[in-house]
Amino acid sequence: MPDANKTLLSRHFLEVLNDGHLAVIDEIYADGYVLDAPMQTDGSLEAHGETRGRDGLKRRVSSFRTAFPDIEFTVDDMLADGDRVAVQYAFTGTHTGRFSDLEPTGRTVSVTGMLLAQVADGRIQRAYSVFDSGEMLHQLVPEPKGEIHRFLDDVIGRLHHVGIG
Numbered sequence: 001m002p003d004a005n006k007t008l009l010s011r012h013f014l015e016v017l018n019d020g021h022l023a024v025i026d027e028i029y030a031d032g033y034v035l036d037a038p039m040q041t042d043g044s045l046e047a048h049g050e051t052r053g054r055d056g057l058k059r060r061v062s063s064f065r066t067a068f069p070d071i072e073f074t075v076d077d078m079l080a081d082g083d084r085v086a087v088q089y090a091f092t093g094t095h096t097g098r099f100s101d102l103e104p105t106g107r108t109v110s111v112t113g114m115l116l117a118q119v120a121d122g123r124i125q126r127a128y129s130v131f132d133s134g135e136m137l138h139q140l141v142p143e144p145k146g147e148i149h150r151f152l153d154d155v156i157g158r159l160h161h162v163g164i165g
Contacts, residue, residue: 002080005119009085012117012124013073017091020065022058029054030123038133063100068093068109076112087115095140102140109139 008028015024035051051060064071071093079086090112095105113131117124 002082002085004122005083005085005117006078006080008119008122008124009078009087009115009117010075013075013087013089016061017064017071017073020061022061025054025057025061028124029057030120030125033057033124033126035060035127035129037129038131064093066097067095067099067102067104069096070094083119085117085119087117089113089115099140105140107140109136111136111139 011024011028015021016028031054033053033056035057037049037051051057071091073089073091075087075089077088090110092108092110094108095102097104111131113129115127115129117127119125
């Protein structure tokens with residue numbers, strides 16, 4: 001059973017998240033599926049949220065894949081015990097599409113996370129995902145430079161212009 005459960009979670013990362021095959025969601029997720037994750041279904045960072053049902057998951061995956069068309073998840077480690085599967089993962093992607101209220105920045109994000117899923121009757125019933133959404137946002141919209149940083153950038157630029165540095 002643990003190997004079959006690990007196979008389900010592998011399909012989640014490879015077929016659904018990486019390849020965007022939304023029809024697979026109907027095959028491997030329960031009707032009442034619930035995902036508890038740091039972001040809302042639409043990608044909003046305003047509050048922790050739950051994604052409910054297969055259609056909610058399809059909207060969530062579509063939102064991420066629209067914002068980050070080249071998104072790629074890697075599974076770094078996976079452990080199964082009974083009906084539970086724990087996954088250590090990472091994802092990278094280039095922000096070229098709208099993400100909630102954030103216009104495309106062209107920046108690449110790299111984020112690590114953990115997922116704990118519960119499987120029953122050959123389907124993923126519930127999952128808890130934890131990743132640093134604050135770090136993700138920081139990678140998308142870095143803090144503006146202070147006055148001293150702008151001054152130093154200007155000085156370095158002038159030095160390069162005159163051939164020093």
